[in-house]
Amino acid sequence: MQNPAPAAAEPDQPAPPAPLNPIVEFRHVSIAFDGPPVLQDVSFTVSPNETRILLGPAGVGKSVLLKLINGLLHPDSGSILLFGQEITTMKEENLFPLRTRTGMVFQEGALFDSLTVRDNVAYQLIQEQVPDDEIDRRVHQALTFVELDSTFHFFPVSLSGGMKRRVAIARALIHQPELILYDSPTGGLDPITSTTIIELVMKERDFFRIPSLLVTHRLQDAFTLCSHHFDPALGHMVPLPKGQTDPNTTFLMLEEGRLIFDGSIRELVRSQNPFVKEFLE
């Protein structure tokens, strides 16, 4: 949380060269639960500094894919590499140190309802027995980032849906993760609150430059992330010059468990895949 605010992403158009060591790598991953496969032969990577937006209609396996990334679920076949380590066959106890390097924002926030906002955000720090003063300072910093510092002593039950998601983002960011996973952070929210959440995601992307994977079925959120950048001077997002998009924000699309698209926004809008075309329309 102490990183200085870097300049906003340069809107040069060609996609950056793929780095050698991806943060996440899926190789022919499949998984099923007592029925037809939820994911089939899915392969993709998330590179450093990259924000990947996973699109697809509800029930297509997006959340499952996200949970596979940090080992909350295990695939039936294929392999998954997180920070270069094969996690497919890794024991649960060995996964915990890896998970502390990732931040995850769940669909409904998944805040611990018996703990205050302070204890929710500081959960990892409390487990690591960080001194209370240090915890309070870092929680205030994280809550200020999501503009919810006034909720420090509140319980989750007294927060609105949007506020819960923002607290969940603060909880995901406080440990300075090397990867952030967003599971439909705007799902079920009104358009204004959704925009606030997307602005926070953008702020995280342009401020901390942490690689992330964001699951959504809302095209508007995806295109906003691609066509805007966060201006630290103004304190809000601004559109990129006309015709320019964020080069580090790229797309994946799932259809019935299969990955049918992997590429930039330009490739997405020009795709001839009938499902992609239908989805965009």
Next chain:
Amino acid sequence: MAIGPIERTAKDIVLTVQEYSLFAYRAVMNLFRPPRYWTDFLIQCNIIGVGSAAIVLLSGFFTGGVLALQSAATLSEFGATAVTGRFVSTTMIRELGPVLTGIMVAGRNASSMASELGSMVVTEQIDAMRALGVDPMRKLVTPRLFACISMLFFLTILADFFGIVGGGFVTVFMNHQNGTQYLSMAWEHIHLPDIVQGLVKPLFSGFIIASLGCFYGMRTTGGTEGVGRSTIDAVVFSSVIIIFADFLLTQVLLTFFPPI
């Protein structure tokens, strides 16, 4: 012949027993490897031990009272009302204290464990905990298991004590018998084997209550309806298994400690 459903049910039962065995094994073994969550253990001791003290105390008191009432009526036919104290104390310590405490605590705590953990599962709080690098088995299950075992031991002593007090109350104030005689009979006929029998059983009951409560909670599926189902299963199975385990333990303990 429709063998399919029977086969499926049999497989489900075997699978559940297997999952429960692995779950209980992991919960126990976690005590021997760090990290250990002692604060959570103490919090659970407070919830289970202090929180259940009132119901255990009252049920013990009235059970002792009922025993004194019933036994005095029967014993008076043989002119043996003097042994009411012995009857109440032996029955409470060997059998009713441990079993009743187990069932009372199961009703209160197995249900609370199953519903609390079940709610955490369906609202993704358990996944969030795992995603934050904390093992829910160590953080939530192991402290509950060992807190329940330790607290049930002390709660049983409490139930035994108040059962004897309840019996004494009825003997003196309702049956109008000699209180000193009641107490001396109660005290003189308690032997070490009775106490060992009575205090081994709650260790098993505590294990059954917490392991089943947490097991059904952690495998909850199907939203809030699923939480309700898990809660019912936890209470029903833990109560029945406590009585079944009591039967087996009594058989075994009577072999080692025959009645004097």
